[in-house]
Amino acid sequence: MRSFLLRRLLLNVPVLLGVVTLVFSFIHLVPGDPVQIMLGEGAQAADVEQLRRKLGLDQPVLVQYGRYIWDLLHGRLGTSFRFGEPVSQIILSRYPATLQLATLSLCFGASLAIPVGVLAAARPGSWIDRLLTSATLLGISLPNFVSGPAAIILFSVVLGWLPVSGRGGPAHFVLPAVTLGASLSAILTRMVRAGMIEELQEEYVKTARSKGLTETTVLLKHALRNSLIPVVTVLGLQFGTLLAGAIITETIFAWPGVGRLTVQAINSRDYPLVQGCLLAIAFTYVTVNLLTDLAYGLLDPRIKYR
Amino acid sequence: MNLFAILRAVGSNRLALFGTAAGTLLILVALLAPVLTPFAFESQNLPLRLRPPSAAHWFGTDELGRDILSRVVYGTRISMSVGFSVVLVSSLVGLLAGSLAGYYGGWFDEALMRIVDILLAFPGILLAIALVAFWGPGLEKLIFALVSVGWVGYARLVRGQILKVRELDFVRAARSLGASNARIILRHLIPNIIQPILVQASIGMAGAILAEASLSFLGLGVPPPLPSWGAMLNDGRSHLFDAPYLVLFPGAATMLAVLAFNFLGDGLREVLNPRLQSGSRIAR
Numbered sequence: 001m002r003s004f005l006l007r008r009l010l011l012n013v014p015v016l017l018g019v020v021t022l023v024f025s026f027i028h029l030v031p032g033d034p035v036q037i038m039l040g041e042g043a044q045a046a047d048v049e050q051l052r053r054k055l056g057l058d059q060p061v062l063v064q065y066g067r068y069i070w071d072l073l074h075g076r077l078g079t080s081f082r083f084g085e086p087v088s089q090i091i092l093s094r095y096p097a098t099l100q101l102a103t104l105s106l107c108f109g110a111s112l113a114i115p116v117g118v119l120a121a122a123r124p125g126s127w128i129d130r131l132l133t134s135a136t137l138l139g140i141s142l143p144n145f146v147s148g149p150a151a152i153i154l155f156s157v158v159l160g161w162l163p164v165s166g167r168g169g170p171a172h173f174v175l176p177a178v179t180l181g182a183s184l185s186a187i188l189t190r191m192v193r194a195g196m197i198e199e200l201q202e203e204y205v206k207t208a209r210s211k212g213l214t215e216t217t218v219l220l221k222h223a224l225r226n227s228l229i230p231v232v233t234v235l236g237l238q239f240g241t242l243l244a245g246a247i248i249t250e251t252i253f254a255w256p257g258v259g260r261l262t263v264q265a266i267n268s269r270d271y272p273l274v275q276g277c278l279l280a281i282a283f284t285y286v287t288v289n290l291l292t293d294l295a296y297g298l299l300d301p302r303i304k305y306r
Numbered sequence: 307m308n309l310f311a312i313l314r315a316v317g318s319n320r321l322a323l324f325g326t327a328a329g330t331l332l333i334l335v336a337l338l339a340p341v342l343t344p345f346a347f348e349s350q351n352l353p354l355r356l357r358p359p360s361a362a363h364w365f366g367t368d369e370l371g372r373d374i375l376s377r378v379v380y381g382t383r384i385s386m387s388v389g390f391s392v393v394l395v396s397s398l399v400g401l402l403a404g405s406l407a408g409y410y411g412g413w414f415d416e417a418l419m420r421i422v423d424i425l426l427a428f429p430g431i432l433l434a435i436a437l438v439a440f441w442g443p444g445l446e447k448l449i450f451a452l453v454s455v456g457w458v459g460y461a462r463l464v465r466g467q468i469l470k471v472r473e474l475d476f477v478r479a480a481r482s483l484g485a486s487n488a489r490i491i492l493r494h495l496i497p498n499i500i501q502p503i504l505v506q507a508s509i510g511m512a513g514a515i516l517a518e519a520s521l522s523f524l525g526l527g528v529p530p531p532l533p534s535w536g537a538m539l540n541d542g543r544s545h546l547f548d549a550p551y552l553v554l555f556p557g558a559a560t561m562l563a564v565l566a567f568n569f570l571g572d573g574l575r576e577v578l579n580p581r582l583q584s585g586s587r588i589a590r
Contacts, residue, residue: 018424240429
């Protein structure tokens, strides 16, 4: 187990280095002078030079790259141009809100998908299966920038049940978490259904049925447990989609997380902050995938860590 | 399976048939936009701003008094052209990179897989958002950003398929008959792996439409006054209370387009590979 963990961690090093290199190179993609663009057309030459020195952009590219890596290893991501504070501090202050939203969406998605998937798989091909499967395709195709405003119109404007935006009490979580988790839930439902249909054809299910167990016990205690294993992998991969989706969902609901911060940073051309946000999201995604790999082995005893 | 057989199979699958019908409708709307629209998409009429749907303006008017129907119809052009360009270029780049890596292996394969690993460490459309954020907005930049992200999926798919097919007897036979590598790849391998690529392309079309709308929604896509459904949705957000129709119509159009190509992809997958009726690679 320890050697597996070590090898898996080491495998991530080149990927993370590649991610950092890519994010570092982004500032050199800016057409024209990035410092001039950050400060605007009317900026004084002296201010431009001062910011260029501060950002280290007056140095040769290799020196800039070396410094970037060195600073990153020491937890420094530069200073935000807009907020005048260290990027790492700003991201850390927003990070919990995003993690909270993504986790809640994941919980919502899974808690809806498992019963619905089981229900659909219990009688494959029946009208209820066809209805639920079509509903999942609708759910997958519904973009969150459409479902978010639609949910606001219905639940906040017409019915007045839930707050429009912001982060406060539990009621504030409902619309953003449901909006973000809806398509995940649809994808998971399809996974659970497919997995259950496959498991229900296995020999052990026949044994369980011939022992006289009730259909509910066969479905929930035998087939479901085994069909959930691949779902865990999808959960890990989909967590990344949730993080990317959070950029839009947080913007719609004025949710003070890293996603909205990314958009604000892009709009104010705060390049160090944009780079910091990108790194934070990519690193989270890589870490979640690592944890998923580990969880996979714990859930399925047939998988041995070597 | 030849083209005629694929078309016949599509006709027998309800999902694929709906997807094809809706997709064709959208393409026709995009092509016939100038004929179908009662007003120019950019023409402003401030006295008539924020009017609800009426006989003169079927979908109402926006905050600059522009006709929403005309903008939604012209938005179809943007969506379809971005979708087709992204799918075409991404699949060609992916086909080239994936088949070379899968067929020859070696350092090129190693390098390609490392690049793929790095690009896949960015979830969803984050990388496209990042590229546009630094490049600045614009239709060509948007397409280029989506291609930079999109080719990876095709390359991985093609590489995997080529690895599977290249050891089959008919390829060995072609090789022993003296066929060149280029001929083997172009005439023997690619025609045999085209089906999963068609499915991926259809789902990729839905993904590209969604990505364009998402980026435009964030103000990073198509620059104004060009009408993009995503940008229209963003503009309408500040009028959710007094003019919900501003988001209703572009929202419905986006959903229809994404649904159409997802249905087509799912239907094609069922038709082309009946064993694979489960799981989902659908775009979101």
